[in-house]
Amino acid sequence: xxxxxxxxxxxxxxxxxxxxxxxxxxxxxxxxxxxxxxxxxxxxxxxxxxxxxxxxxxxxxxxxxxxxxxxxxxxxxxxxxxxxxxxxxxxxxxxxxxxxxxxxxxxxxxxxxxxxxxxxxxxxxxxxxxxxxxxxxxxxxxxxxxxxxxxxxxxxxxxxxxxxxxxxxxxxxxxxxxxxxxxxxxxxxxxxxxxxxxxxxxxxxxxxxxxxxxxxxxxxxxxxxxxxxxxxxxxxxxxxxxxxxxxxxxxxxxxxxxxxxxxxxxxxxxxxxxxxxxxxxxxxxxxxxxxxxxxxxxxxxxxxxxxxxxxxxxxxxxxxxxxxxxxxxxxxxxxxxxxxxxxxxxxxxxxxxxxxxxxxxxxxxxxx
Amino acid sequence: xxxxxxxxxxxxxxxxxxxxxxxxxxxxxxxxxxxxxxxxxxxxxxxxxxxxxxxxxxxxxxxxxxxxxxxxxxxxxxxxxxxxxxxxxxxxxxxxxxxxxxxxxxxxxxxxxxxxxxxxxxxxxxxxxxxxxxxxxxxxxxxxxxxxxxxxxxxxxxxxxxxxxxxxxxxxxxxxxxxxxxxxxxxxxxxxxxxxxxxxxxxxxxxxxxxxxxxxxxxxxxxxxxxxxxxxxxxxxxxxxxxxxxxxxxxxxxxxxxxxxxxxxxxxxxxxxxxxxxxxxxxxxxxxxxxxxxxxxxxxxxxxxxxxxxxxxxxxxxxxxxxxxxxxxxxxxxxxxxxxxxxxxxxxxxxxxxxxxxxxxxxxxxxxxxxxxxxxxxxxxxxxxxxxxxxxxxxxxxxxxxxxxxxxxxxxxxxxxxxxxxxxxxxxxxxxxxxxxxxxxxxxxxxxxxxxxxxxxxxxxxxxxxxxxxxxxxxxxxxxxxxxxxxxxxxxxxxxxxxxxxxxxxxxx
Numbered sequence: 001x002x003x004x005x006x007x008x009x010x011x012x013x014x015x016x017x018x019x020x021x022x023x024x025x026x027x028x029x030x031x032x033x034x035x036x037x038x039x040x041x042x043x044x045x046x047x048x049x050x051x052x053x054x055x056x057x058x059x060x061x062x063x064x065x066x067x068x069x070x071x072x073x074x075x076x077x078x079x080x081x082x083x084x085x086x087x088x089x090x091x092x093x094x095x096x097x098x099x100x101x102x103x104x105x106x107x108x109x110x111x112x113x114x115x116x117x118x119x120x121x122x123x124x125x126x127x128x129x130x131x132x133x134x135x136x137x138x139x140x141x142x143x144x145x146x147x148x149x150x151x152x153x154x155x156x157x158x159x160x161x162x163x164x165x166x167x168x169x170x171x172x173x174x175x176x177x178x179x180x181x182x183x184x185x186x187x188x189x190x191x192x193x194x195x196x197x198x199x200x201x202x203x204x205x206x207x208x209x210x211x212x213x214x215x216x217x218x219x220x221x222x223x224x225x226x227x228x229x230x231x232x233x234x235x236x237x238x239x240x241x242x243x244x245x246x247x248x249x250x251x252x253x254x255x256x257x258x259x260x261x262x263x264x265x266x267x268x269x270x271x272x273x274x275x276x277x278x279x280x281x282x283x284x285x286x287x288x289x290x291x292x293x294x295x296x297x298x299x300x301x302x303x304x305x306x307x308x309x310x311x312x313x314x315x316x317x318x319x320x321x322x323x324x325x326x327x328x329x330x331x332x333x334x335x336x337x338x339x340x341x342x343x344x345x346x347x348x349x350x351x352x353x354x355x356x357x358x359x360x361x362x363x364x365x366x367x368x
Numbered sequence: 369x370x371x372x373x374x375x376x377x378x379x380x381x382x383x384x385x386x387x388x389x390x391x392x393x394x395x396x397x398x399x400x401x402x403x404x405x406x407x408x409x410x411x412x413x414x415x416x417x418x419x420x421x422x423x424x425x426x427x428x429x430x431x432x433x434x435x436x437x438x439x440x441x442x443x444x445x446x447x448x449x450x451x452x453x454x455x456x457x458x459x460x461x462x463x464x465x466x467x468x469x470x471x472x473x474x475x476x477x478x479x480x481x482x483x484x485x486x487x488x489x490x491x492x493x494x495x496x497x498x499x500x501x502x503x504x505x506x507x508x509x510x511x512x513x514x515x516x517x518x519x520x521x522x523x524x525x526x527x528x529x530x531x532x533x534x535x536x537x538x539x540x541x542x543x544x545x546x547x548x549x550x551x552x553x554x555x556x557x558x559x560x561x562x563x564x565x566x567x568x569x570x571x572x573x574x575x576x577x578x579x580x581x582x583x584x585x586x587x588x589x590x591x592x593x594x595x596x597x598x599x600x601x602x603x604x605x606x607x608x609x610x611x612x613x614x615x616x617x618x619x620x621x622x623x624x625x626x627x628x629x630x631x632x633x634x635x636x637x638x639x640x641x642x643x644x645x646x647x648x649x650x651x652x653x654x655x656x657x658x659x660x661x662x663x664x665x666x667x668x669x670x671x672x673x674x675x676x677x678x679x680x681x682x683x684x685x686x687x688x689x690x691x692x693x694x695x696x697x698x699x700x701x702x703x704x705x706x707x708x709x710x711x712x713x714x715x716x717x718x719x720x721x722x723x724x725x726x727x728x729x730x731x732x733x734x735x736x737x738x739x740x741x742x743x744x745x746x747x748x749x750x751x752x753x754x755x756x757x758x759x760x761x762x763x764x765x766x767x768x769x770x771x772x773x774x775x776x777x778x779x780x781x782x783x784x785x786x787x788x789x790x791x792x793x794x795x796x797x798x799x800x801x802x803x804x805x806x807x808x809x810x811x812x813x814x815x816x817x818x819x820x821x822x823x824x825x826x827x828x829x830x831x832x833x834x835x836x837x838x839x840x841x842x843x844x845x846x847x848x849x850x851x852x853x854x855x856x857x858x859x860x861x862x863x864x865x866x867x868x869x870x871x872x873x874x875x876x877x
Contacts, residue, residue, distance in 0.1 A: 227737050229729045236726060240715040246674065246706055247727040247780070248698040307717060 003301040004313045007349065011320045018044040018327045043330050051181070051208060053326050058210030059276060060292060061318045063269035065221050066262030067293040068314040072225075073258045074238045074306025075132065075139035079146030080266055080293055083124065084286025085154040087117045087270030092163035092280055095171050110171035118267030124150070125263025129256025147290070155282035162281040165274075178275035181206040210272045214315075217265065222311040234258060238306030295342065296321050299349045320345070372435030373398045374564050375420075375451075375533060380429035382415055389415040391588045392429070397533065400562045402555055404569065404579035407608055411799075412588040413568055417535050420566075421453045422446040452526035456538040456797075460518050462511035467493040469510055470525045496524040499561075500554060516547035523554070527563075534558065535566045540574060541797060544660035545825070545863065552578045570799065572604050573828065584608055608800055617832050619851075622815050624649035624835065629788055629819045630875065634680035636666030639843025644680075646838055646845060646874040648788075648819045653810060655834030656823040657859045663843040664823045665707050668790045672697035672704045684787070698727055701787030705777050705794060707823070709770070713777040716766040720758050721747035723765050724780045750779030754809070771802025778809065788819040795829060807833055827856055838874060839863050847871025 022043035023035070043049060063080055070077050094113040100106050108116070124146065131142045168175040187203045225231040233254045236244040245251045273289075274280055300317030302309030324345055328338045376396040382389045390412045397403045407413050418424045420431070422440040431438050433449050440446050446453075460469050467489045468475070476492065478485040493506035502520045510518055519539060526534050536555075540548040555565050555578045569575055575582060576599045584591040584607040592607040628650035633643045644667050648654045656664045670678030673691040682689045684700065691697045697704075706712035714723055725732050725743045732742045747761040754775045758768055765776055774794065781789060791810065795803045810833065814820045824830050830837055837849045839862035846862040853870030861868045 223737065229733050229736050229738060232722065232726070232729060232738060236715050236718065236722075239717045240711070242708075242712050243715045244726070245694060246704065246712045248695040249726070250693070250695065307715075 003353070004310060004316060006352075007299060007301070007313065007316050007320060010349070011316055011323065014320060014323050014327070015044070018323060018330070021327070022330045044326070047203060049326070049330070051206060053322055054211045055179075055208035055276065056210075057319050057322045058208060058212070058214040059269055059272045060289070060296065060322060061214040061315050062210070062217055062272070063262070063266045063289070064293040064296045064314050064318045065218060065311060066265035067290070068297040068300070068302050068309050068311070069221075069225070069234060069258045070139075070262050071294070071297050071302045071304060072234050072238045072306060072309045073255050074241070075255065075258065076143065076294070076304065077125075077128065077146075077259065077262055078140065078143040078290050079124070079128070079150055080262075080290035081286040081288055082147045082150035082154070082290075083121045083263075083266050084270045084273055084289055085280070085282050085284075086150045086157075087121065087267060088274035088277075088280035088285050089154040089158045089163055089282050090120065091117045091271060091274050092165060093158065095174075096163075096166065107170065110174040113171075114174060114271060117271060118264060121266040121270065122260050122263035125259035125261075125266075126256065129259040132259070133252035133255050151282065154285075158280075158282045160282060162279055164279045174271075175275055177209060178272045179209065181208045182212055210276075213268065213272070217268075218311055218315055225309075225311055230254070230257075235307055238308070240307075292321060292342075293318075295346045299346055301353075372432065374401075374434065376432040376435075377416070377420070378430050378432070380416065380419060380426045380431075382412075382419065382424060383427050389588055390419075390426070393585065393588065393590055394429075395583055395590075397564050397566065399532070400559045400564060402559050402565045402567060402578055402580050404567045404575040404582040405585065406569065406572070406575060406582060406604060407585035407591070411585040411591075411608075413585055414537070415588075416585070417453070417537065417566070417568070420446065420451055420535065447529055447531075450530060450532035452529055452531035452534050454519065454522050454526065454534060454536045454539060456541060458515070458518050458522055460510050460521055462518070463509070465507050465509050466497070466504065466513075466521050466524075467506040469521050470496065470506075470528050472525070492528075493524070496527050499527065500524055501557075514547070515542045516544070516551070519543075519551070520554075523558075531563065533564045533566065535568070537568045538570065538797065539567070540569065540571060542660070545827075545860070546659065548574065570797070571826065571828075572601050575599065575604065576601070605800060617851075618811065620651060620653075620811065620815060620835060622651045622817075624652040627876075628685055630683035631671060632681040632683070632875075634667050634670050635678045636663055636670045636675055636843070637677035638666040639663050640677070642843035644840070644843075644845050644874075646848065647876065648821060649835075650817055650819055651814050652835040653814050653820040653822055653833055655830040655837040655854075656821060656840065657825075657827075657830045657837050658840035658863050660825055662840040662863070664840050665792050667840070668704055668792055668821070668823060669706075671790065672702055674704070698784070701785065703727075703781040703784070703786050703789050705774075705781065705789065705791045707792040707796070709773055709777060709796075714765050714773060716773075717764060719762045720751065720756065720765055720768075720776055721761040723776050724750050724783055727780055728784050746783050747779075750776075750783055754779050754782070755805070769799075769802075771798040771806075774798055774802070774806065778806070782809075782813070786813065786818050788821070789813060790821040790823070792823045793825065794822065795824075795826065803829075827859065830854075830859065831856065839871075841865040845874045848874045 019042045023038050024041065067077060067080065091113055094108040094116060095110060096107060098108055100108060128142050128146065131137045132139050165175065184205045184207055186205065187201050225234065233244065233249050236249060237251050237254045241251050273286060277285065296317035297309060297314050298304065299320060300309065300313030302314065321342060324341055325338060328335065328341050373396040378394050380390050380393045393412065393416055405413050415424065419426050420440065422442045422445050431440060438449060440449065470493045471489050476485040476488040477483060490506045497504065497506060500520050500523060502517065504513065504517060510521060523534065539551060543551060552574060555567065558565055567575065567579060579599065580596050582594045582599055582604065584593065584604065586608060594603060626649040627647050629648040632645045635643055658664050666675065669675045671680045671682065673694045673696055682691055689700050691700065710716050721743050724747045729738060732739055732746065744761055750756065751758060751761060756775045756779065757772050765773055768776065795806055810820055810822065822833060831854050834854060835851060837854050837859060839846050839849065839859055841863055842865065846865060847868065849858055849870055850872060858868045858870050862871060
């Protein structure tokens with residue numbers, strides 16, 4: 001819990017900095033009261049930006065949770081970003097280009113297409129799990145091959161062209177499920193003309209669907225990881241696979257299943273992400289997202305050695321990374337430096353964690 | 369005789385937060401002397417040796433080397449003074465060859481690029497190997513050597529550093545009987561060559577064989593000293609624990625029920641061509657003796673389904689049970705307490721509670737969701753009945769002592785009412801007090817009607833505890849000794865593949 005609190009504080013501080021740093025600068029207004037007047041109009045907390053960020057946190061949070069499960073077993077998956085490309089291309093083509101063999105002239109109905117692109121990554125994850133548990137190939141190698149393979153396949157299927165969803169004719173339901181939002185309530189009062197701000201009366205408060213889905217999945221995952229037998233097995237296998245096996249745990253099944261769960265969540269995330277970008281180029285879609293997921297999980301307290309991590313931590317880690325990327329964009333920092341900022345923050349987070357750990361260890365050994 | 373001793377420690381004290389680890393301990397050792405240092409776990413042996421090795425600084429007291437006060441500020445300083453340490457867990461790099469290990473960090477170099485002089489390094493290593501009577505090439509990769517030979521490589525390294533005092537911490541804990549004999553002989557040879565040895569061991573038999581003198585520590589203080597002539601098992605034990613322990617065999621209070629548990633044609637992947645069959649009675653402790661590598665642990669793992677390439681036919685009270693996976697053995701009430709406690713018995717980074725309930729989570733859960741309150745009750749019950757010394761059920765197992773860790777392993781199976789309990793080296797690395805407790809537990813469990821199979825390389829343990837002893841040699845059972853025939857000589861005969869008249873067949877059909 002301490003760990004999650006630490007990174008949560010970091011998230012809040014980053015949000016505050018982001019808010020203050022994105023206030024429009026006006027040389028005519030420099031007084032303290034002017035500052036507080038302009039604060040609600042800061043770009044970071046504009047309704048559009050907040051909605052967008054929450055949306056993105058939802059999309060990334062879902063697959064990061066799956067990645068966290070895999071990391072807790074002591075594994076890793078580098079193929080998530082490439083799976084995104086494959087999912088996006090297959091989904092777009094199934095919905096708008098591929099005709100059903102049994103009824104020519106009709107494209108795939110959306111429930112079938114959605115099921116397909118969730119089953120594909122699940123099957124691939126199952127394959128990863130088999131190679132890792134039966135043939136004892138290192139997860140890094142297996143999924144590195146996946147990273148190279150799946151993106152290539154996606155490009156080949158699409159003949160390296162960009163695919164999109166157009167007006168979503170025939171699959172409006174799926175689109176609204178993936179990129180719509182739920183209206184919670186409106187702030188009291190009448191809408192005033194002028195630049196919108198978070199505190200403006202009459203402003204509707206909406207939760208984007210991906211975020212709602214993420215919350216739902218996170219609650220389920222929390223029970224699975226922190227309250228169920230399966231979750232305990234994940235931790236046990238991650239910390240000491242041999243001892244888990246000696247305790248009668250089917251370690252192969254536990255490890256394989258974590259890759260299948262990751263596949264399922266990647267599928268859902270992939271659909272949401274495809275509709276979010278609405279333009280899927282096999283060569284760049286979802287590129288290096290696996291690294292974002294890994295960074296989020298690590299920031300959130302997962303250890304790549306396995307056996308450590310929490311649902312709450314992973315979600316907060318995802319949010320922190322997203323806010324940082326947003327900050328880079330809003331502050332006009334050259335986008336080339338996007339990764340630099342992310343890299344430095346992850347490094348700082350891990351450093352602090354390591355220092356705390358070393359201190360605790362020192363105390364412990366001194367007691368002997 | 370007027371020359372100062374090689375090393376002297378006077379009034380050494382060391383305080384850790386909350387613990388007084390050493391309280392005025394004194395010790396001296398002469399040139400070529402073999403000094404055994406014994407004491408229960410936590411008596412202060414390791415702390416004292418770490419002060420000698422430069423890992424810790426004493427709070428009070430002084431260390432004299434050759435009569436001169438010495439400050440051993442770090443490990444290099446210890447080496448410079450001629451003190452070398454052979455740890456229980458060997459410090460060899462098994463991906464390198466013997467010579468590279470011996471001269472690690474001191475490789476001879478040549479040429480402008482300071483490349484390793486391969487010819488010289490091997491030429492320099494060879495004499496040390498000869499001196500130790502080690503018949504291996506210095507070019508052998510260490511991972512191809514047995515544990516005993518790896519240990520010899522460490523000793524060679526110590527000698528190459530001109531060590532005058534070698535500290536050996538539990539050197540025989542993973543050695544076979546013959547390897548142990550060889551090591552004890554080597555200790556004698558080193559002593560004749562003028563190298564002093566401090567020998568730390570729980571195995572009192574070895575101590576009486578090789579030591580010139582024994583220093584006993586208890587609770588961070590000198591508890592006494594015995595010269596070679598005075599060393600007897602009983603005196604050592606009473607100095608260590610401060611009371612007399614009766615460690616001889618106590619017959620069971622119940623009449624064992626023979627033929628209750630039958631194992632037929634057990635095969636392990638270590639000896640795929642050999643098959644082992646035996647009968648065990650309900651209520652008995654059946655000891656499994658043999659040299660390390662005889663395949664005892666492997667047969668145990670095959671019985672409980674942990675060896676995918678092996679397997680066994682298991683009969684319970686006349687009924688055949690199939691065991692293909694570890695889970696099935698557990699469901700039948702057949703449990704294994706493995707040899708490698710920290711590697712296989714426990715998830716040391718989990719709490720006592722989580723370890724105890726790991727194999728029985730389904731009975732602590734509601735529709736797959738764990739009910740922590742029920743877990744805590746189970747954990748508390750085991751902590752109380754086994755007297756596990758832990759601050760609370762949530763403490764990490766890593767922070768417990770070896771004996772208490774072993775009790776946690778026992779607790780996780782005892783919580784599930786064992787029918788057959790296989791214990792592989794149940795008391796390795798455990799102090800005398802905890803050993804006695806574990807022996808009592810095993811006996812109590814047998815009297816409650818369980819079958820106890822005990823694999824042990826500690827001859828004393830086998831003889832004192834077993835109702836019968838099965839002896840294995842290179843993957844096969846060479847014979848079973850009834851209580852009357854359980855002598856050290858008989859067991860050794862069978863363990864090296866011989867025959868003795870007292871041996872009985874392992875099973876009747």
